[in-house]
Amino acid sequence: MGGFLELLQKPNVATGVAVFVLVALAGVFVSFIRSGRVRRSRDLALRKERSMRKQFEAILSSARDGVLIISRTSEIVVLTDMAAHMMGIDKSAVLGTPLGQLPFKAVDEHGRPLLVQEVFAPGRDDDRPRVIGVPGRRGSEDVRWLQVKSRKVPDAVDGDSATVTTLMDTSGLQEAAEALNRSDAQFRRAMENAPVGMALVDLEWRLMAVNRAFATMMGSTVAALRGTPFSALSHPRDVQAEREQLQRLYDGLQNHFSLEKRYVRADGNVVWAVLDVALVRYAGGAPDHYVVQVRDSTDDRLHSELMAHRAMHDPLTGLANRTLMQEVLQKVLDQPDATSRVGVIAVDLDGFKGLNDRFGHAAGDSALVHVAGVLRSATAGRGTVARIGGDEFVIVVQDSDCGKALYEIAGAIHAGLKRPLQVKRHQLNLHCSVGIAMADGDTVAGGAPSLLSAADAAMYRAKALGKSRTEVYDPSMQSTNDHHSVLGGELAKAIEHGDLVLHYQPVMDLASRSVVGYEALVRWQHPTRGLLLPGAFLGLLDDRKLATELGTALVELAAAFLAQFPEPGVWVSLNVSADQLGDSEFANSVLSAIARYRLSPQRLVVELTEASLVAPNTRIRHELTELRNAGVPILLDDFGTGVSPLSYLRDLPVSGVKLDMSFVAGIPEDPSGARVSRALGALARELGLATIAEGIETESQADFLSRCGWKYGQGWLFGVAQPAAAVFAMGLPFMESLIEARPQELDNPFDLPSARSAH
Structure with a gap:
């Protein structure tokens, strides 16, 4: 140690040592600096990895498709929540377990069971996805349909390969496809069995599909009509109108159109039909095809x-x-x-x-x-x-x-x-x-x-x-x-002197063939010309006052006839034209006569002629309503002729209708007349109206009308109009026996409903 100190005391040695120490310290410091940088880089990489993992897991958890990753050793490495939900398994219980132990059952599209390894086996990239069904708890109807696609990915898990499987729930698409198929099948069945003609037509107006009813209407077959230009079946005069409507439909000026037109059958005969056409468009609005309905209207038109x-x-x-x-x-x-x-x-x-x-x-x-x-x-x-x-x-x-x-x-x-x-x-x-x-x-x-x-x-x-x-x-x-002015002047005097008389034609109950009433028909007993029928003089009543006077005189005659008649239930109908109404004079004369002769109001019936001249909400209508409210029945004459009678039945206080003899003339041989008579009778009965048929000449007509629901009838079969004296002479013995035989049934033979407040 002492030698070392001595050595340090030497100037050169001391300097060298100092330099060495400084260099060593500098090296240590540099090494420390470098190790800090490595740690920071590593920490940053770890943070990035954790962030990317979280992002990856967030993407997987939020995706609508499920993801399943299986390692090369067939262990389940990744199972997203969506995949676990689709497969109906517990995610935490299967991670890390072998694929063969996966508690998962699947069936193919035909309901046959599938192995787990078969379901998730990887295929080629160009293979179509496999469709499997995951059965539920409610049997065969509770199946979740999945689209499964698996592929092998190298270096997917720890540098090793793995199988990545995507699962997509197609239950909704499957149900929609099945619903579409059902709808298409239902439409096809409805079209094939429809009683009217139906067809699908392309944009070139060619028949793509037709039903049997359409083929029958055209006198052809379904196979022969398929692919035929639709216009080729039209009558030449109706083609242009059809084209114009089609162009408007194609241009979007209308959603559909209806057109009555003619078609030429395969046998050359012409049929009338109502053509209804609708244009089917794609979702974007482009036209696709036409749906056509063709209803045979030949009978209706005829x-x-x-x-x-x-x-x-x-x-x-x-x-x-x-x-x-x-x-x-x-x-x-x-x-x-x-x-x-x-x-x-x-x-x-x-x-x-x-x-x-x-x-x-x-x-x-x-x-x-x-x-x-x-x-x-x-x-x-x-x-x-x-x-x-x-x-x-x-x-x-x-x-x-x-x-x-x-x-x-x-x-x-x-x-x-x-x-x-x-x-x-x-x-x-x-x-x-x-x-x-x-x-x-x-x-x-x-x-x-x-x-x-x-x-x-x-x-x-x-x-x-x-x-x-x-x-x-x-x-x-x-x-x-000349003639008319002279005869008109004589008519005025005839009314004043009582030269006009009434003849009575019987009205029969068609079921019992018993007399229930009479229609009063006016005649003029002219002193030099003899007995004149209405056609010879009623046309002279241009003066309203004269027409009113005539009506009043005839009411008096009819009331007197009823007062003398032995049966209180028999009624008399009196023809009244529109020009005799409107100022309440006629109604007053009727009600006065009823009171004076002590008659039941239902026995004196007003038979309205020329109903087409009666407009709603007029004084004429109010006068008729006044009579009806007093109990006087109102009959509508010539029912079914001229303009439609439905408005009269709605607007006028009608109690009954008389079927015009033009409908009776041809029945039962005339099918059109028979159908009209039956339909008008049903309409009147539905409205609760009394029904009388005029112009009955044969037993077959009477029987047919009775079967069709017409309750009463009159005509030459039952007798012509006779003067009052002849009616009394011929009818009294018969009526006495009738009263004795069925007194209660005759209380109200007209069987009219009570006055209807609706009118």
Whole structure:
């Protein structure tokens, strides 16, 4: 030690030692500095690793798909919460366990069990995912469907390879696919079995699929129609309208369209159908295909046309009625050359009333049908032939040489009637009086009524000059001061003197065939012209006051008849037109007569004619309501004709309806008439209305109407209208036995509901 100290005391040695110590200390310090940097780097790397692990675990836990990582030694290394939930296992219990011990059951798409190793075996990257089912606790219906895809990843766990499996829950997609398949199958079955035609059509308007109903409608087969251009089935005249609607649909101007059009069947026949088309679009709005429904409307259209025809034509002869004739006449008068091309012929049979009285109404009808044929033949397409009532006919002629045509037609009418009409064993000789009127400035200005009045005046001049002849109108005739003015003046006196009488036609209970009431029909016992039917004089009631006086007089006659009738349940219906209502005078006369003769209000029935003239919320409606509230029944006459009667049933205080005889005429042979009669009867019964059918002529008609629910009926089968004295003479013994046999049933044979506050 001492030697060492001595050595240090030497200057050179001491300096060297000092330098050595300093160098050593510097080395230690540098080494310390470097080790601190390493520790900080390592700590930073550990923190980054922990952060990345947390991020990885957060991503795995928040992902909608489950993840399962299996080591090379088949141990479960990673199992996310979502994967554990999908597989229905406890995550903490399986981490680190071998795959073979995994408590997991799976089945394939057909329900066959799968091994765990088979489920999670790695495949190629281009393999399709495997679909497995995880059964639940509620049997085969409680299955969670998973899409499983496994692949081997090198250096995945501690530098060694591992199998990474992703699991996606496709239960919702599977259910949606199954629902879509079910919906498609249901649509296909509904389409195939639909009673109406259905089709799927592509954007080129070609048939992709059709059902049997559509093929049957087109007279073809499903296979033959598939791929056919839809327009090829259309009637050529309807193609353009169809194309226009399709273009509007394709352009988004409408969501669907409905079009009634014609199709040509494979056999060449034409059918009417209602075409309903909707365009199916993709989610983005691009068009995809059309869904089409085709409903056969041929029967409906024919029925509609039949109803329209019946509303504008005479049911007996098939000729145009007064309404259609006036429309046609006014239309041709509105043309610029009417004064040189238009004329009217008025025809009235001579002695028709005597024919009816001698041979009966059936022979009279045969005569009218025969005359209608003669008029058609004589006109030869040069005009419109109409029956305007009774034995009165009108021909509207339009011809370039109208004057010549009018004379030729008139001559042909007289020539045609020279041939006798054979009715049973009798030959009837028919004659007629003809009046001709050419359109001129005055008649054109006056419209259809003016020209008709002129022809009518000429016809009456022909009758006055000996009948069975033709007369041409000239202004000197002045029809308003001629026959009609004279007869109109006589009518006013006849009402005042009581020359108008009522004849009564029985109304029968169709089930029991017993009389329950009568319809009162007015007649004029003219001192020189004999008994006149309503058609000969009711048209003269242009004066409202005169019409009201007539109504009051007839109410008095009907009430007196009922007061003398032995059966208190029998009723009488009285025809009342719209122009007799509105000022409460008619209602007052009815109620006064009921009180004066001490009648039950239900025995005097108001039968409303010309209901089309009654607008809602008018004084006429209020007067009818006043009568109905007092217990007087209101019948709607001519039910089912003209414009729809539904509004009348809704707006008027109706107690019952009378089926128009035009519907009865052809039944039961006429299927259209039968269907209409049945439908109208069902409608009336549904509304709680009394039902009466007019114009019954045969037993088969009476039986059919009774089976269809029509309770009462009247017509020639049960008797024609008779004077009151004849009714009493024929009916008293019968009524006495009837009263004795069933007194309670006759208390209220009309069986009307009480006054309805709804009206």
